[in-house]
Amino acid sequence: MKTKLYNLMLFLMLFSGITQAQIDKMEPPFWWSDMHLEELQIMFYGKDIGTYEVSTEDEVIINNIRKTENPNYVFVTINSGDLAAGDYEFTFSKKGKKNLKKTFELKERTEGSALREGFDASDAIYLIMPDRFANGNPENDSAPEMQEKADRSKQGGRHGGDLQGVIDNLDYLDDLGITALWSTPLLADDDAGYSYHTYAQSDVYKIDPRYGTNEDYKRLADELHKKDMKLIMDYVTNHWGSEHWMIQDLPTYDWIHQFPGYENSNYRMTTQYDPHKSEHDFKYCVDGWFTSTMPDLNQSNPLVLNYLIQNAIWWIEYSGLDGFRVDTYSYNDKEGIAKWTKAIMDEYPYFNIVGEVWMHDQAQISYWQKDSPIGAIQDYNSNLPSVMDFTLHDAITSMFHEEDASWDRGMIKAYDNFVNDFLYADTDNLMVFMGNHDTGRFNEIYDGDFQKYKMAMTMIATVRGTPQLYYGDEIGMRGDKGKGDGAIRQDFPGGWKGDKQSAFSAEERTETQSQYFDLTSKLLNFRKENEALQFGEMLQFLPKNNVYVYFRYNDENRVMVVINNSAEEQTLDLKKYAEGIQDSTSGKEIISGEDIQLKENLSIRAQDALLIQLQ
Missing domain, CATH: 2.60.40.1180 (Golgi alpha-mannosidase II)
Incomplete structure (x- = not known):
């Protein structure tokens, strides 16, 4: 009798394990009522879940059920626009199998969420690499479920900076005159090495546990808002990491661009609008992978595009974001990225998105801004409100070496940059900067010459557009990019327990650090109160x-x-x-x-x- 009972219990346990395993993921994990986006596509993932029939007994209207060649996926599109907040149950049935049930929640939307105001020219943006900024919680430096462990001795390793470290130092940013924070990506990146930059993401609905939790990220936004500051997420539409769980089990063969397999991008973004381009060159720019560990997402696949749209909106609504900076914007399928951008701006009309368009010609950068007169030539509109002024950056990194001016050397480079403002649809909505996490540090380029920093920082704080400052420049940090990216992504002094001194504290700053900080703070705080400098x-x-x-x-x-x-x-x-x-x-x-x-x-x-x- 005991043996029969044991066998029955074992059978039930095994059967229960199988049924639970058949729905391993549901994305988005929840949504909100009263959204502008009236249709919602819910992805269910689990072993053979695509072989089940999907139904609901609730008032949910299922508009479409999409199954793919991979039986582990099913995409269910519902009419969510008129649904009230609450729980809704989906049933998955198959002849001879026990029905599976999954509850999907619609939450109440925060009042005024749709009318949130994004960053603009009244702001000053501070860019951090979170792993290198401050370690507020040493207990999460490594995570058992993630491959790479913390090792501060490695230039390209994880050093332990996290969300708590950022929250702990918001007063420092406030004193500096900063009104908006842009952090490089914080979502999970499970690469075996160099995962600290987090541009090769492995789960886009989850904050990397070595930074904290989703709740910590929301808490960061809340703490910034208490100080009348804004949060900008670095969003990646062009690629994921090869360790992403969906890349490991592709929903469709064409979820990513395949040749078949891997081919690298030629990085020639000019092929996006070259009237004489070869299709070969165009394909290898847009469809080629950014690196061998960053598979290129296919935004022309409606399932991919819808997934990216919903994920972006989910993060805005969940964490209370005020803006996106979009990585490698001009590498995307340009029609797909325009639809992605429009969907977000339709949901949040006063939001702001700045795209990384790393080019060296104003007309080519302008092409990607919303309502661009250049894009209009080819009947293209990206819907992207803001772009980065890389040509000004080019001028800044060379002209202060040129003390003997000539026809095209010295300060004429700044003048000529602004002459070309007629090419842009909205010059107030350009991001201006001396450097960022991918460029050489200004203070290295100019060998720690404070007077040259003073000239450049005065310009960044006073020209049209939104100024962006790279963490550490305001205390004179240097770093030789020729020695690797880690050399320009150093740990901020004082961000780790045991550091010899802390630049976060006015009392502990060196004389040089204070000189840089005081100038930067004076400029940015003056700008904060001066509408003539803003608009x-x-x-x-x-x-x-x-x-x-x-x-x-x-x-x-x-x-x-x-x-x-x-x-x-x-x-x-x-x-x-x-x-x-x-x-x-x-x-x-x-x-x-x-x-x-x-x-x-x-x-x-x-x-x-x-x-x-x-x-």
């Missing part, structure tokens, strides 16, 4: 003797910026700049705090910058 018009003058002068102004306020990139002190004849100065006879120089008389002449020291609030 005002710009008036620029041809540089003379390598001195560049421009004004930012609105009806109530005028600011004069003077940058002397020459090796000698220069004296300006102010009659040339009367159009900008107008009736002002004096001003307050913001960096030094000195009063400035604006009569006939104005002197400026060599390699220096003046920021003058006209009075």
Whole structure:
């Protein structure tokens, strides 16, 4: 009798295990009522789940059931637009098998969620590599379920920075004058090595446990909002990591681009709009993999595109995001990425998305901005509100070496960059920067020359667009990119217990760190309160003797910026700049705090910058 009972219990346990294993994942894991997106596609994953029939006894209307060549998937599209918040049950049935049931929850939407305001030109954005910023919780430095373990001695290893470390240091960002935080990706990346950058994601509905939890990420957004600061997620539409669980068991052969198998991208984004392009070159740009460990997602596959749209909206709604920075935007299928962008902006009309379009020509960058006059030539509209001003970055990383100006050297590079603003649909919605996690550090390029940092940072804080600062530049951090990416992604001093000193603390900063921080803070905090620097018009003058002068102004306020990139002190004849100065006879120089008389002449020291609030 005992043997029969044992066998029966064993059978029930095994049978129960099989049925539970047949629905291993449901994505999205939940959703919200009263969303603009009226149809919701729910993916169910589990062994042979695609061989079951799907039904619901609730008031859910199933619009479509899509099964693929992989029996472990089924995509169920429901009409979610009119459903109230609550639990809804799906039944999976198959002749001769026990029915499976799965509950899907629709949550109440936060009031005003659809009308959230994204980042804009009134903000100053701070970019961090979270693994290298601050380690607030040493207990999660490694995670048993993730391959790579923490090893701070490795330049390309995981060092332990996490979400708690960011939350612990928000006051530092606030003091600096920062109003928005952009972190490189935080979602799970289970690569065996170099997983710290997290661009090769393995689960896009889960924060990497070495950073914290989904709840920690939401808590970061909440803490930022308490300080009137914003959170920008680094979103990757172009590729996932080869360790992604769906890449390991593809829903469809064409979920990723295959040749068959792997071929690398040629990185020639110009093929996206070259009227003379070969189809071979075009395919290898758009369909080629970013690296051998980053399979290229096929946004022309409706299942893939819908999955990416819903995942992006899910993160916005769940964590309370204020913006996206989209990695490798111009490598995507351009029609697919335009639909992805539009779907998000339709859901959140005042949200903002900035795309990484790393090109060196204003017309080619402009092509990717919403309503671009360049894109219109080919009847293309990306719907992307913001792009990154890489041509200004190009100028900044070379022109301060050029003390002896010529026709095309020195400060004329800055002037020429802004001349081409007529190519853009919205110059207020450009991101301007000295460097980021992929470029050389400014302070390395210019060998720690503070005066050159002062000129460049004054420009970044005062030109049109939204300024972005790369973590550590504000304390003079350096790093030789020629020694590898890890060399420009160093640990922030003081972010780890046991560090010799902390740059987070004013009392512990070195003299050099304080010099950089104080200047940056003064510039960004002045900008935070000055609408002319945020959304005002710009008036620029041809540089003379390598001195560049421009004004930012609105009806109530005028600011004069003077940058002397020459090796000698220069004296300006102010009659040339009367159009900008107008009736002002004096001003307050913001960096030094000195009063400035604006009569006939104005002197400026060599390699220096003046920021003058006209009075």
